[in-house]
Amino acid sequence: MPMKKVMKGNEAAAWAAKLAKPKVVAAFPITPSTLVPEKISEFVADGEMDAEFIKVESEHSAISACVGASAAGVRTFTATASQGLALMHEVLFIAAGMRLPIVMAIGNRALSAPINIWNDWQDTISERDTGWMQFYAENNQEALDLILIAFKVAEDERVLLPAMVGFDAFILTHTVEPVEIPDQEVVDEFLGEYVPKHAYLDPARPITQGALGFPAHYMEARYTVWEAMENARKVIKEVFDEFEKKFGRRYHMIEEYKTDDAEIILLTMGSLAGTLKEFVDKKREEGIKIGAAKMTVYRPFPIEEIRALAKKAKVLAILEKDISFGIGGAVFADTSRALINEKEKPIMLDFILGLGGRDVTFENLEEVVEISKKALEGEKVEEINWIGLRKEIL
Amino acid sequence: MAVRKPPITTREYWAPGHAACAGCGPAIVMRLATKAFSEAMEEKYGDPNAFAIAHATGCMEVVSGVFPYTSWKAPWIHVAFENAAAVASGVEAAWKKLGRKGKILAIGGDGGTADIGLQALSGMLERRHNVVYLMYDNEAYMNTGIQRSSSTPYGAWTTTSPPGKYSIGEDKPKKWVALIAAAHQIPYVATASIGDPYDFYRKMKKAASVDGPAFVQVLAPCVPGWRIPPEKTVEVAKLAIETGLWPLFEIENGDFHNIKFQRFPKDGKFKKPIEDYLRLQGRFKHLFKRPEAIQELKNQIKELWRILGKEVELP
Ligand SMILES: Cc1ncc(C[n+]2csc(CCOP(=O)(O)OP(=O)(O)O)c2C)c(N)n1
Ligand code: SF4
Numbered sequence: 001m002p003m004k005k006v007m008k009g010n011e012a013a014a015w016a017a018k019l020a021k022p023k024v025v026a027a028f029p030i031t032p033s034t035l036v037p038e039k040i041s042e043f044v045a046d047g048e049m050d051a052e053f054i055k056v057e058s059e060h061s062a063i064s065a066c067v068g069a070s071a072a073g074v075r076t077f078t079a080t081a082s083q084g085l086a087l088m089h090e091v092l093f094i095a096a097g098m099r100l101p102i103v104m105a106i107g108n109r110a111l112s113a114p115i116n117i118w119n120d121w122q123d124t125i126s127e128r129d130t131g132w133m134q135f136y137a138e139n140n141q142e143a144l145d146l147i148l149i150a151f152k153v154a155e156d157e158r159v160l161l162p163a164m165v166g167f168d169a170f171i172l173t174h175t176v177e178p179v180e181i182p183d184q185e186v187v188d189e190f191l192g193e194y195v196p197k198h199a200y201l202d203p204a205r206p207i208t209q210g211a212l213g214f215p216a217h218y219m220e221a222r223y224t225v226w227e228a229m230e231n232a233r234k235v236i237k238e239v240f241d242e243f244e245k246k247f248g249r250r251y252h253m254i255e256e257y258k259t260d261d262a263e264i265i266l267l268t269m270g271s272l273a274g275t276l277k278e279f280v281d282k283k284r285e286e287g288i289k290i291g292a293a294k295m296t297v298y299r300p301f302p303i304e305e306i307r308a309l310a311k312k313a314k315v316l317a318i319l320e321k322d323i324s325f326g327i328g329g330a331v332f333a334d335t336s337r338a339l340i341n342e343k344e345k346p347i348m349l350d351f352i353l354g355l356g357g358r359d360v361t362f363e364n365l366e367e368v369v370e371i372s373k374k375a376l377e378g379e380k381v382e383e384i385n386w387i388g389l390r391k392e393i394l
Numbered sequence: 395m396a397v398r399k400p401p402i403t404t405r406e407y408w409a410p411g412h413a414a415c416a417g418c419g420p421a422i423v424m425r426l427a428t429k430a431f432s433e434a435m436e437e438k439y440g441d442p443n444a445f446a447i448a449h450a451t452g453c454m455e456v457v458s459g460v461f462p463y464t465s466w467k468a469p470w471i472h473v474a475f476e477n478a479a480a481v482a483s484g485v486e487a488a489w490k491k492l493g494r495k496g497k498i499l500a501i502g503g504d505g506g507t508a509d510i511g512l513q514a515l516s517g518m519l520e521r522r523h524n525v526v527y528l529m530y531d532n533e534a535y536m537n538t539g540i541q542r543s544s545s546t547p548y549g550a551w552t553t554t555s556p557p558g559k560y561s562i563g564e565d566k567p568k569k570w571v572a573l574i575a576a577a578h579q580i581p582y583v584a585t586a587s588i589g590d591p592y593d594f595y596r597k598m599k600k601a602a603s604v605d606g607p608a609f610v611q612v613l614a615p616c617v618p619g620w621r622i623p624p625e626k627t628v629e630v631a632k633l634a635i636e637t638g639l640w641p642l643f644e645i646e647n648g649d650f651h652n653i654k655f656q657r658f659p660k661d662g663k664f665k666k667p668i669e670d671y672l673r674l675q676g677r678f679k680h681l682f683k684r685p686e687a688i689q690e691l692k693n694q695i696k697e698l699w700r701i702l703g704k705e706v707e708l709p
């Protein structure tokens with residue numbers, strides 16, 4: 001029988017790692033994810049988890065050790081956030097290029113400067129081109145579930161790519177919520193043992209991993225990463241189906257809420273989706289036709305799902321906690337790419353909000369709707385809007 | 395008296411056809427080190443192949459692993475410049491979990507070890523992974539075209555320590571990573587030179603045989619980097635020992651009071667002057683117009699020996 005426990009997001013991630021039975025975990029503490037390695041070391045100390053836990057001296061070595069372990073042929077897990085993820089940056093490309101199905105939990109946190117430990121998505125968003133799959137959790141249950149799902153997808157022969165699962169700093173990492181912990185036997189059935197197909201350092205079958213790729217081969221090697229990420233779209237959906245069958249919870253690339261007759265659709269990721277659903281209910285009561293949508297998978301980007309969603313809306317408002325300086329929000333840019341050749345597309349607006357832990361309030365969301373309504377009525381508005389900015393201290 | 399030389403196995407793990415320069419010192423290191431490793435593995439586990447290699451970016455990695463070819467007849471992985479020690483930690487942890495017997499060999503140049511990789515090295519040693527870290531010391535970043543490293547000796551020319559009106563070349567004393575490694579109180583640390591291949595072979599075997607981490611720093615001349623003719627590689631490496639410039643020693647468990655020396659003259663007087671070593675190499679050519687710089691180099695070497703507990707005379 002699955003057991004319900006009240007726990008923080010970080011604990012949910014550690015529980016997911018425990019259930020997935022990785023043979024090697026290498027991690028280095030960083031706020032807000034510190035509890036993940038702490039909890040894992042407790043599991044290991046109590047004999048509840050049979051993993052080698054390498055207490056590395058930095059995140060760079062954490063991900064390097066994970067690459068070594070994964071290349072030696074075992075299931076591997078790590079956790080980090082923010083500066084820690086940035087320190088891993090170089091090796092993230094390598095892990096994907098070497099097609100190693102490492103899974104990493106991220107307590108999504110802002111990046112310096114100024115130093116800030118609170119939530120936004122700048123850390124993972126900045127790694128979107130590394131070849132890692134990216135999942136974003138709305139709540140602690142999703143953090144646990146998506147880590148299990150990430151392992152399953154990452155290790156699929158058609159994919160073999162690493163994956164990161166983001167859950168918002170403090171909003172989820174440190175907030176307790178009831179979480180259903182699935183039965184170990186069901187997880188075992190779902191994940192199975194990791195059997196490496198291509199990467200294992202075995203003296204009986206010596207292979208060279210991480211070779212030098214000359215111009216004659218490099219592009220093809222990168223193409224295979226592209227292809228694997230394309231395959232991941234299908235595999236993720238299959239795994240979502242299987243997950244539902246085994247565990248009863250349903251996941252979607254993009255989860256929609258009251259979108260069918262909506263004129264304005266607010267699209268976001270992570271924990272903000274919960275707030276949006278409440279807000280939509282409130283606006284619906286006021287008779288305003290709005291809906292919400294949550295992107296669970298950001299890489300591979302859900303192109304088809306975005307197109308389907310966009311067909312329903314007159315205004316597609318993207319709410320995101322990140323910024324790509326010189327262009328705008330990254331999710332907005334990606335969403336635009338998905339719609340560029342569509343015959344009919346909604347007006348698209350971007351809202352940068354909640355950076356560095358700034359609260360996203362109903363007042364902020366009212367502002368989003370106000371601007372969206374103006375656009376709907378044909379008024380000219382800004383494409384990129386910073387919401388909740390304290391202009392008086394600029 | 396003739397020295398009895400230990401036999402060197404005929405097994406090969408470093409295949410010919412790699413792209414190293416003719417006369418490359420580090421290439422000799424690769425071949426000898428893996429041979430020694432296999433012998434240790436055979437004695438320890440009854441399987442000469444019971445090892446895997448984690449390699450840092452650098453000349454030896456680049457010349458040996460050009461897709462779709464490889465020079466390695468052993469399981470081998472390269473990830474990046476600074477993380478061979480961390481990658482080896484992960485491989486070792488995985489092998490432990492898989493119940494696979496054997497030892498991991500991590501290899502890095504002086505740049506990948508003394509500079510950018512020092513942190514990962516220290517972490518790996520401190521955590522006591524069952525890994526031998528082999529630093530082949532060609533005393534500069536050769537792969538990127540001969541830039542100085544913290545292991546470049548005083549006075550040497552490199553492209554980033556050029557001698558000039560205001561410069562004698564590299565102006566800092568060499569960083570001795572073997573001593574830093576020994577400070578971790580790990581089971582075994584040694585210096586070696588391809589100028590004494592039997593000594594190097596014995597030390598690699600020893601390093602591979604101990605339980606826990608070991609570190610070996612081996613001097614390996616680089617033909618273009620040192621500006622030497624290809625046939626002089628071993629001779630130069632030998633002169634480094636004979637002039638006292640390259641101490642050969644072993645430190646076990648960080649016991650600096652009981653350092654074992656090899657090829658040390660009984661009376662502490664080195665017979666050959668350091669100038670013999672310098673003269674063979676283009677990278678020191680300019681020093682001969684600056685005798686005070688040569689004197690400074692000698693002072694630094696004497697100081698190194700003093701730290702190691704030996705008073706020496708350098709002619
Ligand atoms: C992070 C990073 N910085 C710089 C480089 C460029 N780089 C590659 S190899 C190398 C020098 C290697 O020097 P060393 O470790 O002494 O080995 P050698 O080439 O002499 O064999 C440099 C600077 C790199 N690959 N990665
Ligand atoms: S540049 Fe030096 S280290 Fe590199 S292959 Fe040539 S001789 Fe060897």
